[in-house]
Amino acid sequence: MTDHKNHAEHAEAHLREKHLMLDPLPRGRMNEMVMESMRHITWKFWVVFGILAAISAYGLFYSWGVMIAEGLGVAGVNRPVYWGIFLVNTVFWIGISHAGTFISAILRVFKAEFRRPFTRAAELMTTFGLVQAGFSIFMHMGRVWLSYWLMPYPNQRLLWPNLHSPLSWDLLAITTYILGSTMYLFLPLIPDMAMARDRSTGWRKTLYKILALGFRGTEGEWTHLRNAMNIFAFAIIPVMFSVHTIVSWDFAAATRPGWSSTIFGPYFVIGALHSGMGAVITVLAIIRGTMKHMKYFIRPEHFDAIGKLMLIISMTWAYFFFNDYMVQWYGGDKWTKQLLHFHEAGPMGWMWFAMLVCNVVIPWAILWNPKWRSTPWLVSTVGIIINVGMWFERYIIVPISLTINRMPFTWRMYQPGIEIPLGIGTLAFFALLYMAASKLIPLIPVWEVQEGQMAHELKKFGRETVVTVSELE
Amino acid sequence: MAESKIVDILAVFPDLEPAADAIEHLRSLGVHDECMNVISGIPVTEAMLGRPSQWTNVPRIAMGGAILGFGAGVFLAFISPYVYPYPVQVSSQAFVPGPPTFVVLFELTMLGMLLSTFLGVFLDSLFPNYRPMKYVPEVSDGKIAILVECSHVEENKITDALKKLGAESVKPAEAQHL
Numbered sequence: 001m002t003d004h005k006n007h008a009e010h011a012e013a014h015l016r017e018k019h020l021m022l023d024p025l026p027r028g029r030m031n032e033m034v035m036e037s038m039r040h041i042t043w044k045f046w047v048v049f050g051i052l053a054a055i056s057a058y059g060l061f062y063s064w065g066v067m068i069a070e071g072l073g074v075a076g077v078n079r080p081v082y083w084g085i086f087l088v089n090t091v092f093w094i095g096i097s098h099a100g101t102f103i104s105a106i107l108r109v110f111k112a113e114f115r116r117p118f119t120r121a122a123e124l125m126t127t128f129g130l131v132q133a134g135f136s137i138f139m140h141m142g143r144v145w146l147s148y149w150l151m152p153y154p155n156q157r158l159l160w161p162n163l164h165s166p167l168s169w170d171l172l173a174i175t176t177y178i179l180g181s182t183m184y185l186f187l188p189l190i191p192d193m194a195m196a197r198d199r200s201t202g203w204r205k206t207l208y209k210i211l212a213l214g215f216r217g218t219e220g221e222w223t224h225l226r227n228a229m230n231i232f233a234f235a236i237i238p239v240m241f242s243v244h245t246i247v248s249w250d251f252a253a254a255t256r257p258g259w260s261s262t263i264f265g266p267y268f269v270i271g272a273l274h275s276g277m278g279a280v281i282t283v284l285a286i287i288r289g290t291m292k293h294m295k296y297f298i299r300p301e302h303f304d305a306i307g308k309l310m311l312i313i314s315m316t317w318a319y320f321f322f323n324d325y326m327v328q329w330y331g332g333d334k335w336t337k338q339l340l341h342f343h344e345a346g347p348m349g350w351m352w353f354a355m356l357v358c359n360v361v362i363p364w365a366i367l368w369n370p371k372w373r374s375t376p377w378l379v380s381t382v383g384i385i386i387n388v389g390m391w392f393e394r395y396i397i398v399p400i401s402l403t404i405n406r407m408p409f410t411w412r413m414y415q416p417g418i419e420i421p422l423g424i425g426t427l428a429f430f431a432l433l434y435m436a437a438s439k440l441i442p443l444i445p446v447w448e449v450q451e452g453q454m455a456h457e458l459k460k461f462g463r464e465t466v467v468t469v470s471e472l473e
Numbered sequence: 474m475a476e477s478k479i480v481d482i483l484a485v486f487p488d489l490e491p492a493a494d495a496i497e498h499l500r501s502l503g504v505h506d507e508c509m510n511v512i513s514g515i516p517v518t519e520a521m522l523g524r525p526s527q528w529t530n531v532p533r534i535a536m537g538g539a540i541l542g543f544g545a546g547v548f549l550a551f552i553s554p555y556v557y558p559y560p561v562q563v564s565s566q567a568f569v570p571g572p573p574t575f576v577v578l579f580e581l582t583m584l585g586m587l588l589s590t591f592l593g594v595f596l597d598s599l600f601p602n603y604r605p606m607k608y609v610p611e612v613s614d615g616k617i618a619i620l621v622e623c624s625h626v627e628e629n630k631i632t633d634a635l636k637k638l639g640a641e642s643v644k645p646a647e648a649q650h651l
Contacts, residue, residue, distance in 0.1 A: 242580065
């Protein structure tokens with residue numbers, strides 16, 4: 001009898017240690033932990049921040065200035081590869097941005113409780129990823145100061161954008177997505193801003209007071225907020241799907257070998273989720289390892305849950321990749337066959353194989369094991385590898401596929417120029433924005449965590465203690 | 474004259490249960506639901522507190538925005554091609570073709586809906602509001618505050634009742650800068 005009791009107590013203690021939702025702290029303490037995580041800034045933070053700022057200044061702003069002054073000739077794009085790393089990076093960053101919506105909206109709709117502590121970290125990635133995607137597409141334009149020509153407005157030139165073009169749809173879809181995801185980031189932030197306002201002094205108090213908008217937490221305010229968040233959660237999902245589908249149509253709507261594929265839409269969407277989830281898990285491991293108190297909020301259970309999703313997404317990506325490959329190969333078109341052979345056996349064939357290793361072999365080899373996928377450094381390394389693989393995938397789709405066309409006399413390998421510092425600059429600027437945000441806004445949606453903890457409890461069924469969740473909404 | 478003076482009382486409860494009990498008791502003392510407001514650090518549903526459902530215009534505003542967005546899409550997709558002097562004819566597609574039109578309509582409808590949903594929160598909650606307001610910061614630490622509006626003559630009776638029902642503090646509510 002005593003043995004049973006001891007065993008039950010041990011099991012209960014283990015469950016509480018394992019699950020954040022079963023391990024509540026006093027709410028005041030939890031709020032203070034989140035505030036401390038923002039206020040605690042070490043010299044290491046400033047060193048990394050300084051390095052990233054220098055890389056951003058050189059890689060992004062100076063190099064872009066050079067390109068604006070000298071013209072697109074300093075980039076490597078030329079016949080037949082007119083779309084180079086700028087477009088690769090655009091697709092890559094839009095892909096990264098999909099993780100925020102996936103985690104925050106889809107998991108919210110399906111009431112996946114493990115999402116609670118890291119929805120904001122993922123949503124921030126969406127917004128900052130889209131900023132880099134915007135930079136990359138403007139770089140690709142070359143004459144960026146004329147970018148307003150994309151907008152449909154009455155003008156002296158009597159010209160109007162071609163709304164039949166996927167590039168015009170891109171403008172509409174990406175604008176909708178960046179505005180929608182930024183608003184979706186901000187709405188759940190309001191109560192946390194109010195919490196931060198109540199616990200701050202000086203400039204932080206002023207900042208949080210402005211951003212909290214006067215929120216007190218009255219019944220009416222919560223009702224309006226909850227309704228809006230529900231609408232956003234449902235509405236932003238099709239927008240997310242539309243964005244990367246439309247990005248895929250930039251390619252698939254052209255009758256080019258390797259691009260003209262009816263499956264490109266879902267293939268791009270799943271690719272976006274693949275890289276996005278990989279990026280989320282990487283960011284979570286960094287946050288957990290470097291920010292104060294984050295080990296309480298972000299636990300191995302979260303890495304395990306995201307690891308499972310990554311495994312499923314990796315399998316789905318492999319399915320879509322094979323499907324796309326199979327149909328193109330089976331079609332027997334001379335130029336498509338030539339291109340597929342060029343992918344695998346051309347001078348960049350190593351990239352094609354590396355893509356498969358990074359996107360399929362390594363994730364499958366590691367993520368099947370619950371212990372391995374719960375290990376933050378290991379699973380986040382897989383996340384980085386997936387992102388390398390997904391970047392390779394976009395590189396293969398864009399410049400490598402453009403190398404081979406129906407006019408062999410134009411074939412030429414793409415040699416990137418200023419695209420390289422610009423690409424590194426966007427990566428550094430993304431990290432820089434994220435670091436700044438981590439010290440200015442609560443990365444943990446603390447009220448959502450507290451709400452989740454209120455809904456969870458342990459219940460005994462016979463001799464077994466299990467986790468139960470009440471539906472509070 | 475003195476009897477008609479209205480005062481606000483702010484009672485802070487440690488948890489949900491005593492707050493729900495207090496609301497029920499206040500009702501039995503003749504305080505109407507419209508004269509009470511609950512302030513909390515996490516969303517507490519009306520059902521948990523035994524309160525009437527809150528009215529919100531957010532879904533209606535969202536729907537209005539979606540209709541406006543759809544209208545903008547109709548203009549862009551169906552009307553604008555005819556109003557500029559250089560018609561864009563793409564391959565063998567119709568001048569206003571179906572599938573691209575659907576994309577434009579979808580994106581603008583969603584954009585209208587998302588923008589208006591966001592705006593709806595601001596309109597319904599009267600955000601931003603930086604005027605002094607009746608508030609206790611302890612709510613974000615898990616306390617539940619009940620703001621009661623009553624006549625001056627009932628103040629003592631209600632204050633006593635709230636204290637007996639487990640309120641940690643009961644005091645006249647004063648508007649303050651947050």
